Amino acid sequence: MIGDKAIGSRIFNGVNAILLALIAIITVLPFLHVIAASFATGAELAEKRFLLFPTVWSLDAYRYIFSTDTIMKSMLISILVTVGGTVWSMLLSTLTAYGLSRRDLVGRRYIMFFIVFTMLFNGGMIPTFLIVQQTGLLNSLWALIIPVSINAFNMIILKSFFQNLPDGLEESAKIDGCNDFGILFRIVIPCSMPAIATISLFYAVTYWNTYMHAILYLSDSAKWPVQVLLRQIVVLASGLSYDGAEYTNVPPPEISVKMAVIVVATIPVLLVYPFLQKYFAKGALIGSMKG
Missing domain, CATH: 1.20.1070 (Rhopdopsin 7-helix transmembrane proteins)
Structure with a gap:
């Protein structure tokens, strides 16, 4: 047997x-x-419609993409928006999630109702644009951050994680003299790094892939993030009109440019993931132990 x-x-x-x-x-x-x-x-x-190893390796597509310093400026803008936006969103989401995870919070259910309501219904593109315009954020990088500061789904995940932490941790911290902020930053956040790392990656990917908000709110091409500029490069390689940066080189094949654009837009996120992988593994182990 x-x-x-x-x-x-x-x-x-x-x-x-x-x-x-x-x-x-x-x-x-x-x-x-x-x-x-x-x-x-x-x-x-x-x-060949499908290939894994080119017979002749060519850098023409990448030379075409990086033929001016415009792409580097857009990369820096995307990095600034991604890093700054992720930190800002995580700060707001963490504070909101911790407050709502406290069972003694007055009006907790009503606040959660309004937050969940935003996941199902929103004002739409035109009202949002008018709000951005009236608040003076139009044609500013803040327009890429403020309107999407908190994602309700991500905040609810953090809230659920905070609620699953042992109550004894907070009680022992209160006995030692910690206030609510001390408990949050010294106890809750260090114990919630798997969830925080995961949500941070969600926010970072969202900010890095910012496209539609940049098209709507930024009229100055010098402030375009990399996703918008890459799209314009693809349009230029397709032989259509383009009003952004000027390129003097003859465009390489359109398919090659499109593939290079995908690589340039994807590699930065792939480089960040290995640093957060251990937190994902730890989060999976914690979840299996709690289950």
């Missing part, structure tokens, strides 16, 4: 490993194709 169980366990583990490996390959192959196509020549892209 024991031997049969051991054999069955090995077969299950082997089949599981094969299936997971196939899923991983299916997931990675499209991105490898995007990277390979960004380095391929126009002739090879015309011959």
Whole structure:
């Protein structure tokens, strides 16, 4: 019996490993194709619809994208908006979530109702634009941060995580003389790093991918984030009109430029993820232990 169980366990583990490996390959192959196509020549892209290793490696698409300093300025703007917006959003979300996680908060249910209400209904694009205009945020980088300062879903996740922390932690901190802010910054936040890291990544990806708000609120092309500029580069490579930065080089193949744009827009987020991976793993372990 024991031997049969051991054999069955090995077969299950082997089949599981094969299936997971196939899923991983299916997931990675499209991105490898995007990277390979960004380095391929126009002739090879015309011959092959799918490739993983270009016969001749070319940097024409990347030279075209970085042919002026405009792209670097847009990258710096995106980094500034992403870092500043993430810190601002996490500060507001953490304070709001901690307050709502306190069961003795007066009017807690009514506040939660109005927050959840915003997840289902909103004023729409035109009222939001008018508010941004009337508050003087139009054509300012703050217009990319203030209107999306708090995401209700992310805040609710933080609130639920705070509520699952042992009550004894706060009680012992109060005995030691900590006030509410001391409990939050010395006890709750250090114990909630998995959730905070996860929500921070959600906010960072949202700010990094800012496109529509920049189109609506920024009329000065010098303040465009990288996503908007990359879109204009793709438009220029397609042979359409473009009113932004001027490029003197002959555009490389449109497909190659599109693939290079995807790589440039994706790599920064991929570089950040490994630093937060340990918090995701720790969060999964905590969840399994609590379950």
